[in-house]
Amino acid sequence: MFAIVKIAGQQFKVQKDQTLFVPRVDGKAGDKVEFSEILLLDDSGKLSVGSAVKGAVKAEILDQVQGDKVIAFKMKRRKGFRKKHGHRTHYTKIKVTAIA
Secondary structure, three states, rough: OEEEEEOOOOEEEEEEOEEEEEOOOOOOOOOEEEEOOEEEEEEEEEEEEEOOOOOOOOEEEEEEEEEEEEEEEEEEOOOOOOEEEEEEEEEEEEEEEEEO
């Protein structure tokens, strides 16, 4: 059984007991979250798509983490113009506990 669910504007294919990193979701480690926007559900060969899908994906927050540093460097040659920006994207590590 798997589902394609929309989390924070991105689509993820999830299965029971799977851990994955998603864009930041509010909550602390140990909190339970529920994602109700399911786009596709496969239940042992039976597909449900669109508005026919009823249910939710339940997950547990394991940790709040940051991604790798990304550097954006701009330079114009022979002008002396240099600009350096960097950022680290925030992610939430979740574990899917149930697809209902």
